Amino acid sequence: MHIPDAFIPFPQAIVYWVIALIFIALALRWARRSMGEERVPLVAVLAAGIFAIQALNIPIPWGTSGHMVGAALAAIVLGSPYAGVFVLTLVLLVQGFIFGDGGITVMGANIINMGVVGGFVGFYGYQAVSRLIGNMYVAAFVAGWASLFISAVLCAVELAIAGTFPLDLGLLFMGGYHAIIGVIEGGITAIALYLITSARPDILERPQGVTG
């Protein structure tokens, strides 16, 4: 889902960069003064951890392998959508400049798709479903799934606006594919959350009145 350079015209890419920068600035503000505690080092180190997490091969039922995005997981555990934004921004910078995965001019769009959507959909999806049904693992599953699916839909829309991929086919292929892959992202988000809760229950920001 990493859009490469050239698939979004320069003026549009600039618009996405401006939007992304606003979110990055907000994420930085969050990291520097949330709950009276400075979290910049913590989140920077965690970004490297998410990079390692993304390196793990995950089997996809029909044969190939995929990998996690992890923005929703970071946002859920750290209790803020901005955790997802911060972590994915760092990850995408490294992927873009070192690995060539995802373009430079379009990095704003990629940060919006994976970081902002992953963080916000992941976090608020988790909060909402948790309150609704009171089970944090189901909530994490739904949030993980939705974060990936909505990212893919947004990606398709951006490419359609750019005129480099038709909307209907984009929604069909990218939306459809990620609706299925999202099940794995959601599943792993829930399982990982279970492990994190058993190992370090204290680090998890739990929504009120929610039990495991």
Next chain:
Amino acid sequence: MHLIETRNLSYVYRGSVAALSNVNFIAERASRIAVIGANGAGKSTLFKHFNGILKPTSGEVLIRGEAVTRENIREIRKSVGLVFQNPDDQIFSPTVEQDIAFGPMNLGLDEETVAHRVDAALSLLGIEHLRERVPHHLSGGEKKRVAIAGVLAMEPQVLVLDEPTAGLDPQGVASLVEFVNTLPQKYGMTVIFSTHHVELVPEIADSVYVMDQGEIVAQGSVAEIFVKDDLLARTRLDVPVIPKLLRSLRDDGVDVEMAYTFGDARRALTDAYERRR
């Protein structure tokens, strides 16, 4: 046919760094082997060849006379169990029990056998009380035992331990040494371990390999290796205090027999003084 044999094993790391060169290593059944060497001497790299985690750049690795292939790799990993230096690299499950079951489950054993293996491993290590615990909350010594139990549950013939005493306090070391020593005696298992904690070697090994910069620079019994002060110094290792002290005394003209363990040294020195009466 040897249990483990490497023939002129060489390994080049990331395409450029020579990590092992011309290593000839042999392990027999029910033996206790120490591989000593400074950090970066190639001990861990050698160990990862014993169960096919790494593949030789040149030379051969034979396990019970067979080279490691795609077909027998599961069988080999089952019979050569590798315990990592840092238990955190090895323990991922939410409970101790699940972690120990991980290996047997991957072997495709049925549920009953898995449960039996887990019970046996827990009791062998004396950690039945940790069964339901979250591994993350255990002490370093407890985690080490869980890691070993997780490997023993696969019922290997060889237990390979990478720096087993790293990070343990003296009591932790002592009880680990005691446990490891039971394996060859009671179960005929071969134990291979690496350490730069040379003091331990006489207590826990019959034969010793000394590694330096990817090569085996010496091999022999504990007594044979620990007289070679210059070799140990050259490979940036200490001579254990006891033999070092006795040798200095002999150099000073004290007529005392050589000894390697604490008990032997005490006896040798008392005898020497008695003889002077």
Next chain:
Amino acid sequence: MHLIETRNLSYVYRGSVAALSNVNFIAERASRIAVIGANGAGKSTLFKHFNGILKPTSGEVLIRGEAVTRENIREIRKSVGLVFQNPDDQIFSPTVEQDIAFGPMNLGLDEETVAHRVDAALSLLGIEHLRERVPHHLSGGEKKRVAIAGVLAMEPQVLVLDEPTAGLDPQGVASLVEFVNTLPQKYGMTVIFSTHHVELVPEIADSVYVMDQGEIVAQGSVAEIFVKDDLLARTRLDVPVIPKLLRSLRDDGVDVEMAYTFGDARRALTDAYERRR
């Protein structure tokens, strides 16, 4: 006025676990102090009180007679430098030079002074050649030196080392011990370190605190502490081999003087042997 003093210091961890209770600890200028104890005895927790990383649940911590406050905390962190057990916790910059510059930068020094401090720290540790290197290409011993350099670049009065020899091979330990011993002599610095590697203590410390389960259970000179076998055993520590051997020989009726370091023991044993003639 003591350099560091804790008065009835207690610390409760995550609201329930008593990590320290009633600790009274004193460090004077230019002294060398060992804090020994098994894993989990509370050594690291105690150290984190010396520069205000942890705040006492009850009791007091006085640095040069002053309690730690919001106002003086930066000054205290400048004068009490803490080196962590695992250098990977401490070296967080992409290059050695940047890492060592981090502390001085935070002191608000100008660029020239920062550069000067970095040069001085690199040369003090003998690691000028590592300046441009990235931490993950360094050996364990080199990383340790970089971590210490990063703290010394702040020019502290007290260097607090948490398990400084953990993970080092014998040569690494020896060269670290040698370096650390120069600090009190040459620079009047106080060195406080924790270890469960008790063999080292006589070489590197003048006075010893023994910790067990969050309490200080004994305190005194090396000679005073290392006669208390039962205490050391109770706190799950080893008695270093040298005093243990000499004491057993004395118990066996051999007329030898007590000794704690290798050189002293060699001399004492040779003398005793000579006397028997």
Next chain:
Amino acid sequence: MIDDLFSIEKYAYRTSPIHRLDARVKLLLTLAVIIAAVAVPYSPKVIDLAVVFFLFFAALWAVSQLPVQVYAQRLVLILPFGIFLIIFQIFVKNRYYDIFHPIVSLPFGIEIYAESVEFASILFAKFIVCISFIILLSSTTRMQDLVEASGRLGLPKEFTLPLGMMIRYLFVFAEMFLKIRSALETRCFDPLDRRLPYRYRLLQIGYTIGMIFVRSYEQGERTYTSMLCRGYGNDSGMHLRRRPLHLREAAFLACSILFIVTVTIVIYLAP
């Protein structure tokens, strides 16, 4: 991707005139090419421009003395998603042309249009230029130098400090990741092994990911504490030694940028 991390680093540590060039020069040069290639509107002229840029890249790659296989291997890793988008183009109409001429008709009413093929080629040309320069940048510049360079170019310390930390811990966790992978293999676990039930595999991977998360979180906590011990505060940043550009480096940068801008304008304005 973690295995690539080490191989990319290995090549970045070689030496050549390109490797020795100040990272700021390489970074600005790369950005200039990418922006030029992206900013030129979609038209067949792009292909001419791309050819010029690609020759420029090829010349620089030759000077870097890196094997062509290194470039090829990295290209193969990056291509898939872009290629998927590009190949698709030939079957669909896009808004950049008014009339479409089918050149091939396939069953199910699928057609390939001449204009779409042209458009796909334009996308491909831009895409290849951009990733080629990124490959050049990261194969000849050490990561720490890139972070320093971005700091020297004015990226605020709020970004350079976390970016530097991320690079540092990337390698710490890469080592950890490799150990974890070996530990899984030792106990006969392979995520892609179909003999094990799918749900079981997913569960174990989820646990492993959870554990990596916890370990990175705890590493972050410990690192933060150690930073506090060295006076970390809101005004902390990364130390950058002042390092003026050599005259030759500055001249090379100026000439290159002038070349990039001129070529772009000339080709764009050409009839």
